[in-house]
Amino acid sequence: MNAKAKPADGDGRKAKQRAARLAAQRRQRNRRIMIAAGTGTAIALVIVVVLALSGGDDGPAEPSASVTIEGTEFAYSPDPVLALAGEVEINFENTGQTGHDFVLLQEGVRISRPEEFVDSMSIGRIPSIAKGTSVTRTVTLEPGTYQIVCLLPDHLEAGMEADLIVSRPIES
Numbered sequence: 577m578n579a580k581a582k583p584a585d586g587d588g589r590k591a592k593q594r595a596a597r598l599a600a601q602r603r604q605r606n607r608r609i610m611i612a613a614g615t616g617t618a619i620a621l622v623i624v625v626v627l628a629l630s631g632g633d634d635g636p637a638e639p640s641a642s643v644t645i646e647g648t649e650f651a652y653s654p655d656p657v658l659a660l661a662g663e664v665e666i667n668f669e670n671t672g673q674t675g676h677d678f679v680l681l682q683e684g685v686r687i688s689r690p691e692e693f694v695d696s697m698s699i700g701r702i703p704s705i706a707k708g709t710s711v712t713r714t715v716t717l718e719p720g721t722y723q724i725v726c727l728l729p730d731h732l733e734a735g736m737e738a739d740l741i742v743s744r745p746i747e748s
């Protein structure tokens with residue numbers, strides 16, 4: 577007797593259909609959760625951009641507890657960027673035409689090629705973000721000079737690095 581010709585028993589087929597239906601429902605539910613999460617991220621990005629824009633146009637000359645740094649081909653702006661010691665909110669905006677990294681190195685550490693980088697050098701890392709997007713991170717920093725680098729191939733070599741200079745607030 578040919579195994580292929582053997583009729584599937586009705587109960588088995590129903591069970592299979594039920595399982596398929598449940599799996600489809602589960603997939604749909606997961607998709608809805610993903611869409612909800614995506615919307616949340618988009619709203620968070622909009623809030624970050626609005627906060628950055630509403631920060632006023634005082635210019636980068638004054639050290640601040642919240643700094644905005646733009647990444648393009650192949651530079652960060654402003655350079656240097658000035659921040660106040662303590663909790664520093666860093667808004668990294670990729671306004672270039674390709675992905676860019678934002679890697680903050682330990683105070684005093686400087687590299688000129690991505691090959692020199694090891695994980696222990698990093699005190700804050702925003703891996704490659706797409707053009708037109710921004711990410712915010714808060715790091716606690718002591719006064720000093722910190723190098724910012726992009727570790728994507730050939731970006732640092734092309735000059736994609738900047739200094740973050742952190743100073744102590746002036747006591748009043």
Ligand SMILES: [Cu+2]
Nearest residue numbers: 676677726731
């Ligand atoms: Cu880059």
